[in-house]
Amino acid sequence: MSQLSTKVNKPKKKFAFRTIIVVLLALLYIWAFSGMPINDIKETAGQISKAIFSGIFHPDWDYVYLxxxxxxxxxxxxxxxxxxxxxxxxxxxxxxxxxxxxxxxxxxxxxxxxxxxxxxxxxxxxxxxxxxxxxxxxxxxxxxxxxxxxxxxxxxxxxxxxxxxxxxxxxxxxxxxxxxxxxxxxxxxxxxxxxxxxxxxxxxxxxxxxxxxxxxxxxxxxxxxxxxxxxxxxxxxxxxxxxxxxxxxxxxxxxxxxxxxxxxxxx
CATH class of the missing domain: 1.10.3720.10 (MetI-like)
Incomplete structure (x- = not known):
């Protein structure tokens, strides 16, 4: 019975250890992203992305060869x-x-x-x-x-x-x-x-x-x-x-x- 209980407890210990690791990683990511100015980044990235895509769809073909x-x-x-x-x-x-x-x-x-x-x-x-x-x-x-x-x-x-x-x-x-x-x-x-x-x-x-x-x-x-x-x-x-x-x-x-x-x- 002791061997059987030991085998049952091992998966539980592994699951608990993995759960703790996942929670700690989630807290670490939340803490890291909480200090970033997400709204400012979104606005700046959106403006630059629109400008770059506009340039790709309207490229300066004269610059290919000068x-x-x-x-x-x-x-x-x-x-x-x-x-x-x-x-x-x-x-x-x-x-x-x-x-x-x-x-x-x-x-x-x-x-x-x-x-x-x-x-x-x-x-x-x-x-x-x-x-x-x-x-x-x-x-x-x-x-x-x-x-x-x-x-x-x-x-x-x-x-x-x-x-x-x-x-x-x-x-x-x-x-x-x-x-x-x-x-x-x-x-x-x-x-x-x-x-x-x-x-x-x-x-x-x-x-x-x-x-x-x-x-x-x-x-x-x-x-x-x-x-x-x-x-x-x-x-x-x-x-x-x-x-x-x-x-x-x-x-x-x-x-x-x-x-x-x-x-x-x-x-």
């Missing part, structure tokens, strides 16, 4: 170039970090833990924070955006690459080692053929993310389409805001479709 000066096409191409260069830099530089952090590529846990810590440290800082630092170091422009995306993506891609390396089949590696192959031959003929499709797939996925990030970095002066977007928002030129947002949507949609197709073919 013979003299910056236009939508140049801004989108600049954003695309920033994302490509940032992804290329990170895709190359993260490979040594990935092998450094992979558990099955090092004999000691200390070496692997150090590599994982380095990748975690690199990706701790968001792209915007890195862009602000590089803007101070090299000045505003596309170069700062490339450096920010490249450095931040090293941490993200390095983590994904190291997980891909850890999941590889060690059979071919052990077979080549048994036949007397050196480490370079093992890497070239046993490791890379297994991990390369995953590397390419993750790189393309990261490129999709960098396209969106590059559009945002321009808002703080790191080049790309974000720079004319923030100027249009500041001057309340909603027609120009509308055409810029449409351009970003079209570019991101096309890039996502192409990248998804390539990743399906690779995998």
């Amino acid at each position: 013979p003299d000066g910056e236009d939508l096409i140049r801004g989108l191409l600049d954003t695309l170039a920033i994302a490509i260069l940032g992804t290329f830099i990170s895709g190359i530089l993260c490979i040594p970090f990935a092998f450094w952090a992979a558990n099955n590529m090092s004999k000691g846990k200390t070496i692997t833990s150090t590599g994982k810590f380095m990748l975690s440290f690199i990706r701790t800082f968001p792209e915007i924070v890195m862009a602000i630092l590089f803007i101070k170091a090299v000045g505003p422009g596309s170069f700062a955006g490339v450096l920010a995306l490249g450095l931040h993506s090293i941490g993200m891609l390095g983590k994904l690459f190291s997980e891909e390396i850890e999941s590889l089949d060690m059979g071919p590696t052990e077979a080549l080692t048994a036949t007397g192959a050196n480490r370079l031959q093992v890497l070239w003929f046993a490791v890379l053929p297994q991990v390369l499709p995953g590397f390419l797939s993750y790189t393309l996925y990261r490129f999709e993310i960098n396209i969106r990030a590059a559009a945002i970095l321009g808002v703080i002066g790191a080049g790309g389409i974000g720079t004319p977007l923030i100027f249009a928002l500041s001057s309340r030129d909603w027609d120009r805001v509308g055409i810029i947002l449409l351009g970003i949507i079209v570019m991101v949609t096309i890039i996502d479709a192409i990248s998804g197709f390539l990743r399906r073919r690779i995998i």
